[in-house]
Amino acid sequence: MRIETLAAHAGHAVDPTTGAVTPPIHLSTTFERERDLSYREGHVYARTSNPTRQLLERSLAELEGGASAIAFSSGLAATSATFQVLAPGDHVIAPADAYYGTLKLLREVFGPWGLEADACDMSDLAAVERLLRPNTKILWVETPSNPLLRIVDIAALAGLAHRVGARCVVDNTWATPVLQRPLDLGADLVMHSTTKYLGGHSDLVGGALVSRADDDFTAKLRALQGLGGAIPSPFDCWLLLRGIRSLPWRMRGHCANAAAVARFLARHPAIEAVHFPGLPTHPAHDIAARQMSDFGGMLSIQVRGGEAAAIALTNRLTLFTRATSLGGPESLIEHRASVEGPTTISPPNLLRVSVGLENAEDLIEDLERALG
Ligand SMILES: Cc1ncc(COP(=O)(O)O)c(C=O)c1O
Numbered sequence: 001m002r003i004e005t006l007a008a009h010a011g012h013a014v015d016p017t018t019g020a021v022t023p024p025i026h027l028s029t030t031f032e033r034e035r036d037l038s039y040r041e042g043h044v045y046a047r048t049s050n051p052t053r054q055l056l057e058r059s060l061a062e063l064e065g066g067a068s069a070i071a072f073s074s075g076l077a078a079t080s081a082t083f084q085v086l087a088p089g090d091h092v093i094a095p096a097d098a099y100y101g102t103l104k105l106l107r108e109v110f111g112p113w114g115l116e117a118d119a120c121d122m123s124d125l126a127a128v129e130r131l132l133r134p135n136t137k138i139l140w141v142e143t144p145s146n147p148l149l150r151i152v153d154i155a156a157l158a159g160l161a162h163r164v165g166a167r168c169v170v171d172n173t174w175a176t177p178v179l180q181r182p183l184d185l186g187a188d189l190v191m192h193s194t195t196k197y198l199g200g201h202s203d204l205v206g207g208a209l210v211s212r213a214d215d216d217f218t219a220k221l222r223a224l225q226g227l228g229g230a231i232p233s234p235f236d237c238w239l240l241l242r243g244i245r246s247l248p249w250r251m252r253g254h255c256a257n258a259a260a261v262a263r264f265l266a267r268h269p270a271i272e273a274v275h276f277p278g279l280p281t282h283p284a285h286d287i288a289a290r291q292m293s294d295f296g297g298m299l300s301i302q303v304r305g306g307e308a309a310a311i312a313l314t315n316r317l318t319l320f321t322r323a324t325s326l327g328g329p330e331s332l333i334e335h336r337a338s339v340e341g342p343t344t345i346s347p348p349n350l351l352r353v354s355v356g357l358e359n360a361e362d363l364i365e366d367l368e369r370a371l372g
Helices: 003-009 051-064 075-084 100-110 125-131 154-163 216-228 234-245 247-267 285-291 306-316 336-340 360-371
Strands: 068-072 091-095 116-120 136-142 167-171 189-193 207-211 271-275 298-303 332-335 350-354
Touching (some): 003 051, 003 234, 003 247, 051 068, 051 207, 051 234, 068 075, 068 216, 075 100, 075 189, 091 100, 116 125, 125 154, 154 167, 247 298, 247 360, 298 306, 306 332, 306 350, 306 360, 332 336, 336 350
Parallel strands (some): 091 116, 091 136, 167 189
Antiparallel strands (some): 068 207, 189 207, 271 298, 298 350, 332 350
């Protein structure tokens, strides 16, 4: 089945007891036990499982083509659970330009706990190979990356990870399963901040892990979901189920708008650089064209005149809201270096743009006016 059909139907079977076409939100925290001590549908207590969350997890697994999915209360909770499966002394390799929260988590939480981590530019496969060790357990991949929109080769990196028995985990937040299916490219686990495109309306925080196989690692992740307790609320699960139904069509709009905005900005003399994998000038455009079905709704720009000029530009725009996050219907613009703080690798004149679902011509006119 194709992704539009999967998204429209996943997790949305007609409710057999009421005939409701849209699933109910199950708020109950506890479930009746039968006289023989069993549970009717296997649900015992809502931290360990809940019918609405179960529908969401089935839907996420179907979208990514995985064996199972595990939902969390945020993207970083999902990332944390992945590292918590490891033991002190294990080694992780992450991209030097990974989402800054992922790197901060490794440095400030898992470093003191005994996890060893290295970061490198993963477009340099030889550099990754040099960092591989017998105790490397996870190769963390993020493509497109945040905020420089770097693209790396998932299949090649999964191959390197498997050479030392490590797992290849892909943060697929920016691409979504509509544009990129890492498990089909050889990855073992996909991580999502469902806060972004999957939710799609800037109104929930969530995360998920989708695994290729129902193996020991997945069982440990499932146990961490219940024992760690970082679970999404039934209402957030329901909002996500609703958001997912329109995901493929929303992504078409985001991709078309971002491509139009990127083409406009690439020609503008006030813009020093446009980072967007859909532009033929992007250094890894060919890899993006091979492993993605389209180039996504995110781009970043470097503004001539440095940091002050970049910030001034955000203040002249009217259709781009100055705010962090991404993946909603409204366009957002963000001065990334000042959000990330002293450890940032974002250039000071860089603005990250989440291109929304407005009319692209309106967005371009707003930019044209603000750029002067
Ligand atoms: C690529 C990426 N991964 C992970 C996260 C973290 O997700 P959350 O904010 O849902 O914890 C973000 C958030 O911006 C992100 O952009």
